[in-house]
Amino acid sequence: MTKDTTRVFQHGTLATLVPGLLDGTIRLDELAKHGDAGIGTATGLDGEMIMLDGVAYLVRSTGEVKVLGPDTLIPFATVHFDDQNVEDGFEVHDLDMKQLSKHILANYPYHNIFFAVKIVGNFKYMQTRAVKGQKKPYPTLAEVASEQAIFYEEDSKGTVIGYFSPELFQGMAAAGYHLHYLDEAKTMGGHILSFGITDAKVFLQPFATIEQHLPLDNADFMHHKLDMDGLSEEIKKAEE
Amino acid sequence: MTKDTTRVFQHGTLATLVPGLLDGTIRLDELAKHGDAGIGTATGLDGEMIMLDGVAYLVRSTGEVKVLGPDTLIPFATVHFDDQNVEDGFEVHDLDMKQLSKHILANYPYHNIFFAVKIVGNFKYMQTRAVKGQKKPYPTLAEVASEQAIFYEEDSKGTVIGYFSPELFQGMAAAGYHLHYLDEAKTMGGHILSFGITDAKVFLQPFATIEQHLPLDNADFMHHKLDMDGLSEEIKKAEE
Numbered sequence A, B: 001m002t003k004d005t006t007r008v009f010q011h012g013t014l015a016t017l018v019p020g021l022l023d024g025t026i027r028l029d030e031l032a033k034h035g036d037a038g039i040g041t042a043t044g045l046d047g048e049m050i051m052l053d054g055v056a057y058l059v060r061s062t063g064e065v066k067v068l069g070p071d072t073l074i075p076f077a078t079v080h081f082d083d084q085n086v087e088d089g090f091e092v093h094d095l096d097m098k099q100l101s102k103h104i105l106a107n108y109p110y111h112n113i114f115f116a117v118k119i120v121g122n123f124k125y126m127q128t129r130a131v132k133g134q135k136k137p138y139p140t141l142a143e144v145a146s147e148q149a150i151f152y153e154e155d156s157k158g159t160v161i162g163y164f165s166p167e168l169f170q171g172m173a174a175a176g177y178h179l180h181y182l183d184e185a186k187t188m189g190g191h192i193l194s195f196g197i198t199d200a201k202v203f204l205q206p207f208a209t210i211e212q213h214l215p216l217d218n219a220d221f222m223h224h225k226l227d228m229d230g231l232s233e234e235i236k237k238a239e240e
């Protein structure tokens, strides 16, 4: 398999998590054929996944950070092959998440496309969350989101990775930024709620191809009647 | 390139046609690397494209049917490699378009996924349309759709090809069926409005992977600010 860095691969869709289809449907080693960096979740939404340099970490709601094994089943993940052109990055200083996202969309014509965001450096503060793992029968995403743990750390050194999805593909993914964090010591991370950058380098990787993979062998997915009315609203609520 | 029959490839999106981004952005020979069957349009929406056995035909609003050359530029197309398992098809008799689509979704658990539909046989009647080619500055899709030619033929023999898109991916493609037709004599076809089947064989091809390709090298696409409000409504109107 060639490492095509202009392509992003997504397994599952956010829309199927909303009604509670939380079983893992792809093995991590299969997912890793499509990327060495990215984000995702685990069966039962048991934490926030972050993949860096081909290693997948799970940040659980207990605060525990663990490395996931190759046979771990994943219900929803987005991965890509990180394009390691360090010279393409740009330096930023004293900037919060909102200021950075404005800066990006003001300086790059990327509002209609998918792109990856990687931020490596020092954070004045980092606020993340990790949802609590659920057992069957699974609740809806909105119910799970209300049971999340919040983590906050000052002066954290680490890596942010995630994606910008254009509004065009709402449903497939939540429109806007979806970023995860892992600190350098691998002791703190999760789904990012907010951050402030002290100094860091930002890397953007635009994608010409979006590869959306669906679990056709999963009977729950195939037979579930998705209620699309108000789905965008529920996604927005759960992602806040 | 391997011919993966579990994958559908789309270049461009319906959503970018709506505001009038009608320039071709992929060469036909490049598109043909991703499929030998499918549907699409031409620069300026100058007709309805149908690809069968690797040959792309364009049905223009004048009624002319022509074979497209390899260097033709296409703004929007969906293609796949036709899975020639004749034994997988099912026979139908005396059925209209609505009855067939009901039959499919009642008998196959395919409402959440993309699948191709191919219908080969005899049609009691076939009603199609072809939009009229536009010159720059391009009008919007709704304006173009009001300038379409309607074709109607009784006792037509030919092939229907197209796709079902789940509601989940509205924006990327219009939810529901999008079918094109070409008769056996290659003299009549277009974007299907309605049909009645006398007797035909129906082939369904479900896809595990949807590959969405975007024209990152097209400045109009990159710089256009899509107005997503009411986009679904406009797509529905134009597709009617």
Ligand SMILES: [Zn+2]
Pocket: A039, A048, A178, A179, A180, A191, A192
């Ligand atoms: Zn997340």
Ligand SMILES: [Zn+2]
Pocket: B039, B048, B178, B179, B180, B191, B192
């Ligand atoms: Zn059409």
